[in-house]
Amino acid sequence: MTAGLPIEARLDAIQAALAAHSRALLVAEPGAGKTTRVPLALLEAPWAREGRLLLLEPRRVAARLAAGFMAESLGESVGDTVGYRMRGESRVGPHTRLEVVTQGVLTRMLQEDPLLEGVAGILFDEFHERSLEADLGLALALDAQSVRDDLRLLVMSATLDVEALLGVLGEGTPVIDCPGRTFPVATRYRALNAREEAAPQQARALLDAMGQQAGDALVILPGVAEIRRLARELSNRSPELAVMELHGRLPLEAQRRALRPDPEGRRRVVLATAIAESSVTVDGVRLVMDAGQERVPVFQPRSGLTRLVTRRVNRASADQRRGRAGRQGPGLCLRLWAEEQPLVPHGEPEMRQADLAPLAFELARWGVTDPGSLAWVTPPPAAALSAGRELLGRLGLLDAEHHLSELGRRAARWPTHPRLAAMLERARALDALPLACALVALLEGRGLDDERDLEQALQARLKAPREHRQWQRDAERLARIAQVSLKVAGLAPLGELLALAYPERIAQRLDVPGRFRLASGGLATLPDHHPLAHAALLVAVELDGEASGARIFRAVGLSQKRMEVLYPECGEWRASLAWSDAEGRLIGEQVRGLGAVVLERRPLAKPPAEAVRAALIEALRRRGLPRDDVLTQLQGRVALLRRTFDSDEQAAWPDWSDEALLASLEAWLAPHLDGITRLDAVERLPLARLLLDTLDWPLRARLDELAPERLPVPSGASHRVDYAPCREGQPPVLAVKLQECFGWQASPRVAEGREAVLLHLLSPARRPLQVTADLASFWANGYPEVRKEMRGRYPKHPWPEYPTTAEATARTKRRDRS
Structure with missing residues (x-):
């Protein structure tokens, strides 16, 4: 066992909390040892002796490393008492009592066994990252716990929104705090010049800092492209350094090498994505250089597309990164931004920015049509959930009531995105199931970024599978589920398979080569020299996420004949109406095709009322609600x-x-x-x-x-309350002359006294004097200064020394005397 960790002093409190309660929160700072010590300690709890524990980790590399460390501390091999389980890889045995699992695995386990028979407790590690799968896993686990009151849940993190979690878990849930074991970390700032290339500036900044700070260096960058650019720059400038990469695309052995000291004794520079922000400790690091950026996928409900956005890191993440420099001794954190640069306090939960089609599918599998019936830390946004359900309906996985269709029930066996599961399930009818398995392994795998041509990338793997080991393992695993051999006859059905997975991305060429209309209605482009720029139809597999004029990165051609076979509705004539901004009216015709992909048109005599309503609604969605x-x-x-x-x-x-x-x-x-x-x-x-x-x-x-529209004030008048700020989570506002508030002891409140109104106190000329939600404090501290300044400027208006006992008025003193 590892001794001396801060968490050791809290183990008894954690044991007692879970002995008396079925839920608990653990807030443990970085370096406390929560990930590896708490699960092993809980194995000895009486309630855990008859079942297994599940430890959820947000990343595969963290799951493997945690399982390996705990098994080693027990003097055992992984797969004995401690094992791990993740998609496509499992090391558990008949005596395994602690399984370290990735978050998607928990969801599948719950779906297959909603009562989790044989599981005594679930530990959610690094919950502050607020991944979609962690939020869903907690919601489903809480639902399972409503039937199984002996199931224990422990939510752990370095930083937690305790109030929000207690709102879900219950106010009586015990909260255990634990400090971390950190050494002093000095923080320096060095803003980069936006007009120069980043990599040379980063290299200079890092080498300067390494001259001042002993130990190895950890550099946190937003993505793999930035890592490789800086790696080249450092190799050219300082070939004596051991420059290593650490990101999710690397093979496991390469990840392990990055975490260990250099065997030749060289000083290391580990270039990492946010994978190094939490969970993983890189031995020997005493210097952290933080680029201050993160790259996250943001789903756009209106376009149905997801766009990778590079943005400024939040304050909580920046602090986590800084702490990495003080894990094993005094360290230095170099931040590549100006010290005065503001950072938002916390990151957005993935729930608010992700594609919710997988979530909608899992809810349907769970038998839930109303997500409000589950307990969420962050409820699914209505628009994104609606877009996800619309996609699932188009794929044939859900019926109109959001229940699983027959196809949806069959597709649930595939451990992949619902659109790819639908394609796999329908591939047998095309006699293309082996090709579908190979294709899904390619689309969901890593290392495809440098290969723009999907057909060539797939052909290369099929010809030399041993050169692409991870792809081969993933494809063979899918083939085992399908009970077929991975023998691909040819790539002819490739366009059809992709059309099954991406029906809304079937695209029709417009008059200009390289310009296409997606079935979803958006525009997309290819360079005019691209081989598919003149194709009549194609399937855009990957786009940049722009709703209008999206760039197509990968695509495959599709014949009209095959599209009509796949989607028989293409043969049905339907009324099509669209609002023309140029003409200011609805334009209608009869068309047949798939969505906005029109194969044939003819005039429309009289548009049906349903089509008119649909066209108006679509125009409103495009333009937004009228501001009223x-x-x-x-x-x-x-x-x-x-x-x-x-x-x-x-x-x-x-x-x-x-x-x-x-x-x-x-x-x-x-x-x-x-x-x-x-x-x-x-x-x-x-x-x-x-x-x-x-x-x-x-x-x-x-x-x-x-929430009354108007509030009475002490002067006897009533004034309109402005609730517009409440749409953004701010308090309601009441703008009122200061003299009308004399006699009020405290700020007015609404919502049965639960919400204070923000007062905009105005001068006699109705100019702002003070903004406050604490009127009592203003009378005591701010009013004397206001009175001193305003008495000379507005002598006809009362400025009493004691405003809480003065008579309120909207009039001048002269009118009061008349």
Whole structure:
């Protein structure tokens, strides 16, 4: 066992918490030893002796390393008492009692056995990363725990939003804090010149810092491309250094080498992605250079595409990175940005920026149609969930009520994205199942970035599988599930398979070579010299995520005949109407095709009312809701109540954000569009009243009580409350002359006193004097200065020395005396 770790002093408290409660939170700073000591200690708990423990890790490399370290500390091999399980790889045995699993594995285990028979407890490690799979795993585990009250849950992290988690786990959940074992870390800042290439500047900054700080260096960069550029620069400047890469695309042995001292005794520079931010400790590191950036996938519900965005790192992540320099001795953190550069406090949960099609599929497998019936730390955003369900419906995996279809039930056996699972399940009908297995292994594998031509990349792997070991293992694993041999007859069905997985990305060439219309309605482009620039139809497998004019990175050609076989609805004529901004009217015709891919057109005599409504709704989604102050105020009032009250009542108040309203136009607006053919007529509809009519009467009655439109003030007048800021999570605002507030002891409150109103106190000329949500503090501390300054400027208005006992008024002193 590892001695001397800070977590040792907290093990008894953790044991006691889980002996008395089924849930607990552990907030342990970096270096405390939580990942490897807590699971082994809990194996000795009476409640754990008859079952297994699951330890969830966010990354595969962290899972392997944690399992290896714990097994070694027991003097055993991995697969004895401690094992690990991840997609495509498992080392567990008949006596394994602690399984280190990646987050997706937990979801599959729960889906296959909702009661998790034989599992005594689940430990969620590094939960602060807030991955989509961790959030889903916790929600499903809590649901399972409602039936199995003997199942223990422990959520662990270096940083946790304790209040938010207690809202889900229960206010009585014990919270254990543990300090980390860290040494002093000096922090220096060195902003880069944006007009120069980054890699040479980074190399100079790093070498300068290494001249001042002993030990090895860890450099955290946003992606593999940046790592390779800096690696080349350092190799040219300082060939005596051992420059190593650490990222998820590397083979396991290369990852392990990066974590160990150099066998030749050279000084190391480890260039890593955010994989080194948590979980993994790189021995010997005393210098951390942080580029201050992260690269994250952000899903765009309107386009249905995901875009990789490089952005400034958040403060919590920057602090985590800094701490890596002080794990084993005093260190130095060099931050490549200006010290005054502001950072947001925390990162966004992946739930708010991810493609939710996999989540929607797992919810349907779990038997949940209303995500509000589960306990979420961050509920799924309505628009992204709707987009995910729309995709699953197009793939044939869900029915209209969001239940699994027959195809969906069969596709659940595949450990892959739902769109690829749908393709695998339908590939047998094309006599192309071996090719489908090879293709999925390629699409979900690593190392494809440098190969733009998908057909060539696949052909290279099929010809020399031993040169692509990981692809071979993944493809063979899928072939075993399919019960077929991995013998591919040819690549002819490749376009058809991809069309099954990406129906919304089937694209039709427009008049200009290289310019295509996607079936989803967006535009996409290829360079005019690309071999597929003149293709009539293609499937865009990878795009950059721009909603208009997306660049196609990988594509495969598709014949019209095969598309019509795959999608028989292409033979059906349908009315198509679209709003023309140029002409200011709806333009209609009859078409047949797939979505916006039109194979044939003919005139439309009279558009059906349903088609008119659909066209107007689509135009509104493209342009956004009309900005109407009455609607804005209503949205703010409901947003305030939705976030203020407990979970039961919160579920009752609807989500009326712009995003959610645009996603649900069919439900609340479409019934009122009969006879309307122009957008300006839609904009004149009383949208706020239409929304109010959808509220249950008890909620509608409580709305005015909890979030009144106007508030009385001590002067006897009443003033309008501005709830627009509540749409962004801010408090409501009341702008009122300061003299009208005399006599108020404290700030007014709404929502049964749970929310203070932000007062904008105005001068007699209605100019801002003070903004406060704590009126009592203002009277005591701010008012004397305001009084001193304003008495001479506005002598006709009262400025009493004691405002809490003075008479409020909206008038001048002269009018009061008359």
